[in-house]
Amino acid sequence: MLKTMWVGDPDADFEDFMAESGALDPIAPQFFIPELLDAPQNPILETLKRRLDFKSGVEGLTNTKLAPLKPASITRLELESLTRRKTASWDTLCLPGATAVRSPFISEQDQQTFVSIRHHVTPRLRDPFIDIVHVSEDQLMQSLRSTVLGSSSTLHVWDQSRERLVLRGVHTGNEGILIIDGKEHSVGQSSIQSFLTIGTLLHRLDDFVLVLRKKYAAQGPTVNALSYELSTILRYLRNCLTTSSADTLSSLRMRFVPYYDALDALARLCGREESRAPSEYPVFDASPRIILANIYRQLDRHVEQHSLRLVQAVLAHMLTVVSRDLIEQTCHSVGYGKQLLSSYGHENLVASDQSLLIGISEDAGEFPHDDADDADSSDSGEDPTPLPPFFPPELIEGLDAARKSLKLLKAAQADHPILAEAETYPSIRWVWRDDQVFTAWNGTTVRTPDAKTNVLPTLVSDDTVDSALAAFHVFDLEPGTGTEHLTHDKSQVSLNYLEDFIASFPNTLPSLTPTLPQLCSLVFLPLVEHTSRLSNTLLSLLxxxxxxxxxxxxxxxxxxxxxxxxxxxxxxxxxxxxxxxxxxxxxxxxxxxxSPPNPTSKQSEAEDTxxxxxxxxxxxxxxxxxxxxxxxxxxxxxxxxxxxxxxxxxxxxxxxxxxxxxxxxxxxxxxxxxxxxxxxxxxxxxxxxxxxxxxxxxxxxxxxxxxxxxxxxxxxxxxxxxxxxxxxxxxxxxxxxxxxxxxxxxxxxxxxxxxxxxxxxxxxxxxxxxxxxxxxxxxxxxxxxxxxxxxxxxxxxxxxxxxxxxxxxxxxxxxxxxxxxxxxxxxxxxxxxxxxxxxxxxxxxxxxxxxxxxxxxxxxxxxxxxxxxxxxxxxxxxxxxxxxxxxxxxxxxxxxxxxxxxxxxxxxxxxxxxxxxxxxxxxxxxxxxxxxxxxx
Structure with missing residues (x-):
């Protein structure tokens, strides 16, 4: 076995040897922990002392002209100093002016770095039936501002077959997943779902309005009022969604919660919920009774559930506007309202009372009869519109009798005082605020057409003429002045009325009428009293x-x-x-x-019969x-x-x-x-x-x-x-x-x-x-x-x-x-x-x-x-x-x-x-x- 002996600096010789042999660089330790002495310690003072000694030593080496140190020695000192500064423990002293250093742990890095490392370490498995779209949060915010209005954007497009907003670039039959850069998948999906729902409901309701105008416009004013009111409400909600602003996606989503609930209530009313497929849409019933009953039922449900004020206000305004024509028709049919005299002309209803000649019809010929019978047969007209179930039961029961009583009363006495007072009765309208309910409860509503004078004018005086001429002062103004408050856009007028209505709508129903049925009874109370008064007047006359x-x-x-x-x-x-x-x-x-005499009989005339x-x-x-x-x-x-x-x-x-x-x-x-x-x-x-x-x-x-x-x-x-x-x-x-x-x-x-x-x-x-x-x-x-x-x-x-x-x-x-x-x-x-x-x-x-x-x-x-x-x-x-x-x-x-x-x-x-x-x-x-x- 060959043995090698090292002479000189072993570290330098080892590095030279490794460099010449082409081997890998040595792995040096990345931290240094000094040996603890077996004596009482003061970590704070010792740390300060080491930092000061190290600083003075470095300065001395820099100012003194000594032989240059070897690179390995300097690297070890710097590494020791850097390691000491990066080591985080409870006894580390933060000096003034020291900058914070990043944590060495991956989970404590910034979100972008963490998601990138995690995606690199554990890449997502490729699924051919799932299409993934990556987008930044800024791009998503800009796209959602268009998507939430029901329009297509750079990320989402309207799918006509399913009638919902879907991701662009998703192949047919595949599932599209939107991943926000820097966020996990589940968080990004739930964050934008409410925006997609709002946009989908808006688009579906827009299509429903078009269906109402094309197919059901001839069904009567109630359907037309419903389509017009829906378009006004949708316009109002779009304005609110456009003007809402926020810095983050979560805060913007929280601002859209009231509009989401309002659209959900409207979609349920029209049968256009997001959970329904187009093939599951219910058949629309255009009868005024069903339309108003559905609106009332939705409003009553939300009032009982104490829903958001915006939801109740929107449904209350819809009930007020859509039911207006049916209420007016009902009032006019019993002679209640200002159009009584114009709708029912006296000249057509006064029955002539001619004398009748009655006798033996086969000898005296035809006999004259009352013209009123012919008038009734010719004035039968169409059957009245069935009333919604929320009308008071006593009104529904007595309305038909009141209609007939009105015709009979005009035939009996055309100049009866109750007919002359038709224009003095207060209009039947929905009231929602406390002051309106209190006024209706006390019966202090002005019952005359002229609220200022409280009397019906009988003679034309000079003051009346002057006041009438004063209305023409607008023609003395310069062209274009004094008309700033006027507008020819009826939709804008309706929108302004809706905004004022929602702004003044109370959080809860007035205390005098805490439930919707009680409020309904108060609203129709004058009409109920009128029908009873009309029937009693005719009976008293007869x-x-x-x-x-x-x-x-x-x-x-x-x-x-x-x-x-x-x-x-x-x-x-x-x-x-x-x-x-x-x-x-x-x-x-x-x-x-x-039996009848038989011509062929040979009965003797002498026979005593x-x-x-x-x-x-x-x-x-x-x-x-x-x-x-x-x-x-x-x-x-x-x-x-x-x-x-x-x-x-x-x-x-x-x-x-x-x-x-x-x-x-x-x-x-x-x-x-x-x-x-x-x-x-x-x-x-x-x-x-x-x-x-x-x-x-x-x-x-x-x-x-x-x-x-x-x-x-x-x-x-x-x-x-x-x-x-x-x-x-x-x-x-x-x-x-x-x-x-x-x-x-x-x-x-x-x-x-x-x-x-x-x-x-x-x-x-x-x-x-x-x-x-x-x-x-x-x-x-x-x-x-x-x-x-x-x-x-x-x-x-x-x-x-x-x-x-x-x-x-x-x-x-x-x-x-x-x-x-x-x-x-x-x-x-x-x-x-x-x-x-x-x-x-x-x-x-x-x-x-x-x-x-x-x-x-x-x-x-x-x-x-x-x-x-x-x-x-x-x-x-x-x-x-x-x-x-x-x-x-x-x-x-x-x-x-x-x-x-x-x-x-x-x-x-x-x-x-x-x-x-x-x-x-x-x-x-x-x-x-x-x-x-x-x-x-």
Whole structure:
């Protein structure tokens, strides 16, 4: 083994050797730690001493001309000094003027260096489906200022297929990642996401506005107001986003938070959220009801969640602007607002009140009618726009009645004061500030067009002329001066209004109306009061005794003539149509046929087929045809109406306004009341109304009434048909009653069964039983049913009783009660369609009474012999007993179904009228007081 011995300086020789051999440089230590002495130490003083010794030694070497030191020795001294200065510990003394040195640790370097070293040490794996874009923070800030406005920038571009902002340069199907220089990937991605969302929502809402203007512009003003309001709000938000400035990305993002929330609320309202794909957009409903309901629902949600003031203000302004047209339409439809007189011309709504001529339609020809009926049919118009659900329920319920009441009130009294005060009512508008809510709460809003004078001008004075001329002083100015505040840009005006609205919008709703439903109720309170006032005004006018439209007087006419409660009219009508005479010689006979005459029949004319129709007036049988339609009957019935009306008018002799209005009603009743021929089927020839011997012989005749406008709302055709059904029943009852009285006179005067004593006793028994039955039914119909139901109803319409307290909120409520009243009368008389079976029992029992009277008439005339009439009488008596037994049993069952909670005596004691089927208990008592029918 070769051994080498070093002579001289080992370090120098080693370096020379290594240089000559071409070996690597030696690795010298990079720090020096002095050996600690085993003695008490003072690190601070020792450090100062070493620094001073080193400094003085260096200066001495520099000033003294010595032999040059070797490079290795100087390098070691400098390295030791540098190491001491770079070593950081708790006992290192910072001298004055010393500069800080960078840390030797990588994690404590600057962000740019750290990210670069980390990327160099751990490079990102290459993914072919991920495209990476590097950008500096300055470039990103400049790009985001364009991106946040919804426009394309140097980094992002609008993708029309997905309708969102995406990175430029990203291949189709790949994911783009933006990395900010000097920041980690996750931090950079989350920092710009809010900017991209704001820009995406802005662009989507811009496209939605274009869709509204192109496809839904013809849907009405509400859709147009929505598109215009959205464009104004978007313009305002863009201005705010443009003027917002910040130094860093995080601070700018924090400034955009309110606008992000506002855009998110608008996007949810329009169905354009960022999470939705274009294929998932909901179908837009352009109806005003749905649009306003969605806006109100969004605003209510944000108010309940205490969202940012900007979000609530934007939605509140949108609700204020978009609902303005619907609110104005609603106000004008009920005569509330300044456009009442211009929208509803008096000349088109004043209904003429012409006299009506009513009579027998087949003889008297066509009769004139009210022009108001034609006006209503031509002025029907389109259905009103459905109201959003946030409108107060009482307003929604009473709005339709108020619209009709307005038309009826103008037709009744065109110059009514409530119509003249239309322009003095305050406008219905949304209020949001405390002072506005307080003013609306106290009702101190100025209700006149002129807020300064608080009066409506009646005469033009000199002061008025001077003030009007003073408005033209602007024309005396120099051109271009005094117009700085004017602008022709309507969008700028709307934008200024929106800015002022948002600036003055409160942080929370006023304390008087802390929730949105309460605020909504306060806003629409004047309109609710107006609708109620309008309906009450019309009802009060129609209940006024001084008006020719006095409802109780017209209803009394209907009760007197169609319900046959007027004694004078009833006696005259009975004299014209019926007869209870027992003079068989003066009463003509008619040929009995139950089917149309057959032309091929060879019936002998000598065969006795003529029978006396007992109970009918002889004047109806003179033409030997049935029904006896002709001018004679028309004149006879017209005379009955005119004579009975003259009798009623002669009862009053006062000269006050009430009498004059009543006299006018009676004078017009001559033309409003009349008889007419009913169009009944006559195809089979077996119709009973063609046979004068049946109880339906007078069903062809009915009475009609043409009410003046606007009373046709109460006396509708449906209500008149109910009156006419009762009138037809009462005519049948009168016919049977007159026939029963005629039979009574015939039996009392002569003995019709002189040889057959049992048959004669049976005849007297049948006369008593049947006449008692007819009397009970007649008294029940007039006293219990009509008198017990109609009279209390008329009593509630007197001026001494408040209609509201009586349950009549408006004229339509009165109309419903009136119709229900007639339904109760029909039910009590068993005339409803659901009571057909029971009604047939009562009708058949009355038919047997008429058949009994006809049989007595035939015996009286000698058309039947005793032995021929005896079996007929026995069979008729048996059939009548069987029918009455079944009728009483059915009436008993109806009375025991719990329809009457108290007895008749208790109800009468409490002055409560019997209604509907409750009256049947009274009929049962009248028919079978001692349970005779049930026992036999």
């Amino acid at each position: 209940l006024s005794p001084t008006s020719h439209l006095h409802i109780p007087t017209h209803l009394q006419l209907l009760r007197s003539y169609l319900l046959l409660t007027s004694h004078g009219y009833k006696s005259r009508l009975m004299g014209a149509l019926f007869s209870d005479s027992d003079d068989c010689k003066e009463s003509p006979e008619v040929q009995l046929f139950l 003529r029978i006396w129709p007992v109970g009918l007036a002889s004047t109806l049988l003179q033409r030997d045809t049935w029904p006896p339609v002709g001018t004679d009957l028309s004149f006879l019935l017209r005379t009955v109406i005119v004579d009975s009306l003259e009798l009623r008018m002669d009862t009053d002799d006062s000269e006050n306004q009430t009498y004059r209005s009543r006299r006018r009603i009676m004078e017009e009743a001559e033309f409003r009341l009349g008889f007419a021929i009913r169009d009944l089927p006559a195809d089979t020839g077996r119709e009973k109304w063609l046979n004068p011997l049946t109880i339906e012989a007078l069903d062809f005749l009915y009475m009609d009434y043409k009410p003046p406008h606007p009373l046709d709302v109460i006396i509708t055709p449906d209500v008149l048909s109910k009156y006419q059904r009762v009138f037809a029943f009462l005519l049948r009852l009168l016919r049977v009653q007159c026939a029963s009285q005629a039979a009574f006179r015939m039996i009392r005067k002569d003995t019709l069964f002189p040889t057959l004593t049992p048959s004669n006793k049976l005849l007297l028994h049948c006369r008593f039983v049947m006449q008692s039955f007819v009397s009970a039914v007649s008294e029940y119909a007039y006293d219990t049913v009509i008198g017990g139901n109609f009279d209390p109803f008329i009593a509630t319409l007197t001026p001494d009783i408040d209609p509201t307290a009586a349950g009549f909120s408006d004229i339509f409520a009165l109309s419903r009660v009136h119709s229900t009243l007639l339904d109760d009368i029909l039910s009590a008389l068993l005339l409803r369609s659901g009571q057909r079976n029971v009604g047939d029992l009562l009708r058949q029992a009355l038919e047997y009474v008429l058949e009994f009277a006809v049989l007595v008439g035939r015996l009286k005339r000698g058309g039947l012999k005793e032995y021929e009439a005896a079996p007929l009488l026995t069979d008729l008596h048996a059939r009548f007993l069987a029918k009455m037994t079944v009728l009483v049993k059915v009436l008993t069952g109806l009375s025991e179904k719990g329809r009457l909670t108290r007895s008749t005596v208790d109800v009468l004691a409490l002055k409560q009228p019997l209604r509907g089927v409750q009256c049947l208990h009274d009929l049962l008592v009248r028919l079978d007081l001692g349970d005779w029918w049930q026992k036999n």
